[in-house]
Amino acid sequence: MHLSHALTHRGTVRSINEDAYLELPHLGIWVVADGMGGHAAGDVASQLVIDGIQQAVEHLQPETITLDILKQSLISSNRFLQQMSEHEFDGKVAGSTVVVLWLYQDNYHLLWVGDSRIYLLRDQQMKQVTKDHSQVNDMIDEGLLQPEEAESHPLANVITRAVGVDSQLDIDYRTDNMKEGDVFLLCSDGLNKELNDVEIERTIKSGNIIDSGMALLHASLVRNARDNVTCILVKNTPKKINSIDDSDKTIPIFG
Structure with a gap:
């Protein structure tokens, strides 16, 4: 059984939520997409990417969903966005990052493009x-930058892939x-810009x-949330509902 809770906010600086x-x-599917600011x-x-995935899977049963179906949805969105850029936005790029979490049976599956993230909390340790x-992540891989320098680097906002x-x-x-008790966090970079x-x-x-x-x-907004902030928490719980903590039984959805 999977419980989830999602929140999004435009932040304190941006005029719209991208x-x-x-x-x-x-x-067993959750997605976060972050439209490219500027x-x-x-x-x-970002909404086109979300809609593409929903339309691809909403008529399916869980056992018929595959990684290829999810990938093809993103590829179709990529093609459509390129056409929109050419015909509706005078060649200007319309792009989005995306992270996808798909849980099925005893496995978790991740797909991603860009710098939105998925974290896993397991046995009280998160990774x-x-x-x-991103540009700074490539620099870290090449030994040109230390991880602790990444967030404050002038190229911190430069991503190397996007839909x-x-x-x-x-x-x-x-x-x-996947293990019982695993908690997944999907987030746009507006969260990890404010919280380490x-x-x-x-x-x-x-x-x-x-x-x-x-x-x-709340913590990101207190720090003035320079970007839009979106996060989804997903918990893999025991199958018997009576073994679940009361505070996790009712999961409201915030838009």
Whole structure:
């Protein structure tokens, strides 16, 4: 059984929210997309990516969903965004990052493009299970930059992949085993711009997914949330509902 809680906010600086998200717990699918700020129609781009995935899977049964179906949805969105850029935005780029979490049976599956992230909290230890497609991350890989220098680097906002930018979409994916009690966090970079990994881990460990989600959003807003902020917390719970903590039984959805 999977419980989830999603929140999004435009932040304190941006005039519109270019983030979008999708929750399909009955299918085991959650998505966060972050439209590219400063480009044409970032909010349109992120919502198009979200809508594409929803339309691809909403008529399916969980056992018929595949990684290829999810990938093809992103490839179709990439093609459509390129056409929109050419015909509706005078050649200006309309792009979006995306992270997808798909849970089925005892496995979790991740797909991502860009620098939105997925974290996994397991046995009270959190780790980032996606890898940012960003200029600073490439510099870290090449030994030119230390990880602790990344957030403050002048190129921190430069991403190297996004849906809608190139004719060929390079999608990263990962599949691994899932454990009872695992908690996944999907987020746009507006969250990790304001909170470091230690702060995020401490917040997730401190309470149930509703309290943790509200605390993450509140903390980012207190720090003036320079970007849009979106987060989804997903908990893999025991199959018997009577063994679930009361505070996790009712999961409201915040838009």
